[in-house]
Amino acid sequence: MIVALAGGVGAARMLRGIVAIANPSEVTAVVNTGDDTVMHGLHISPDLDTVTYTLAGKINPETGWGLVDETWSAMAELRAYSQGRMGWFNLGDRDLGTHLYRTSRLTEGATLTEVTAEIAARWGLGVRLLPMSDDRVETRVVVMEAGGAQEIGFQDYFVGRHHDVAVTEVRLAGIESASAGPDVLDCIDQADRIVICPSNPIVSIGPVLATGGIGAAVANRRDFTVAVSPIIAGKALKGPADRMLAALGHEASVVGVARMWAPFASALVIDELDAGRAGEVEAAGIRPIVAPTVMSGPDEAAALARVVLRARHETA
């Protein structure tokens, strides 16, 4: 069994690579739900959807999120009603079907874990998707703005402000009382291989590890755990991970990532561009594996997956 700790786009690509070389029925993704939000009355789970749509082969290639063959009628009307104040969190018409379904099922009393399984089943995913928790954990971001520090929701930061604002703190509201989702801890305990996907360490993987004993369970399986650095030559391929690491006192480099993941993983895959820093990674207490890590297509993703899964064998 392979367990992957997952955020959004980077994790989705990593998982696509993993299922290309492993039996999907042996793969479980534990997905961040700290980015989840209720918008216009609808429960939206961005990372779960990105992973689901990507594995279904239905991710929108034009946007990198949402469904392929999408139309945008509902948002156009919403913007017209609100004179542009609403609709900045863009939801396609097909994509809305997912949020309507999820919201309906949650209202009916289903858990997020149950709904997620139903959505995955509809798309015929072989992979098992587990939300990190059925409890509400909300990633909150303190940003510096003209008026001073302000705490806002993650989507307000990430989409509303295009993550183009200084972050001084990230807080996980509800984390104290959140339990890991059903089976999450068991899956980690029994995994042959655990993969920390190349997602934002602070706001994608961080919430997963912080939730209800998941971090301790992964640390307990450190010998079986391999991480992939989302930072290449000091930069995130996409998103604010590099700036966020720096702002919160980490080094925005594979070495900073190594220091973060050393308690949880025994190996860290770093990009060839960072080969020169392998010694510092090693010194941080985690074995460096140098490989191409840019998953520009399915072949590159599968190649990286091969490195990641082989790495485990070498490690354990």
Place this chain on the structure above:
Amino acid sequence: MIVALAGGVGAARMLRGIVAIANPSEVTAVVNTGDDTVMHGLHISPDLDTVTYTLAGKINPETGWGLVDETWSAMAELRAYSQGRMGWFNLGDRDLGTHLYRTSRLTEGATLTEVTAEIAARWGLGVRLLPMSDDRVETRVVVMEAGGAQEIGFQDYFVGRHHDVAVTEVRLAGIESASAGPDVLDCIDQADRIVICPSNPIVSIGPVLATGGIGAAVANRRDFTVAVSPIIAGKALKGPADRMLAALGHEASVVGVARMWAPFASALVIDELDAGRAGEVEAAGIRPIVAPTVMSGPDEAAALARVVLRARHETA
């Protein structure tokens, strides 16, 4: 000032006729919200939307409800997720924009009256639309089914069961504590003319009159109030009004309607097909006015509006 008590389709057509011959800024519609429902997390106000879209010239001519130039992507996905269990309450993609906006504004703390005004303003309606109440009144229907009597929501009855099931009771949940919406009672008190539109007496006009003193206020202005019968030759043009009247102990005819509206209106417009029953209407205590009442197009609606507004002058 003209005040119209309104349900959905019949009222929308009546209002279109009224604004064709009167200054829209002098027209206020008090609209039934007993049919409102929360579906998939969204607050849906079917009668308000039908009136709004009709007056905006944007009603979908193919369905008779919803917006013109509509697409149905969200519902298609919702049905696929739920294997057809959901999506029976069909919401077009453009129409969803309205529900997303309304739900967002209500979540922000706006009242339904405020949101309704904003939606009307976006479409440039000259007419003022007032929900009958900002409080939740929920029309519930007791139906006879194989398993016995069952109380269900109005949309479950009307759309879900295509109103093709015997009704034994209609109940307005929340009616005891609901107040009339802001300005509703004042508008009625100050109206020069009050029109009871040809909507379902039980489930469209009934809830309006039953809410927070509206019925008493209209009764107090009986001399200024004209009703239009939604029943023609014993049949409703559309919907279950005839069957519902009969099932709940009323006569399914203009005479039954006359008995219901006699306490509230001094005149009742009945169709030419019912001219032979004018004497019985008169005997019920309400002056009959015989006229064509089928609003098959704008001209017929305007002609009926002329009858209705003139009738008031003759009455008062």
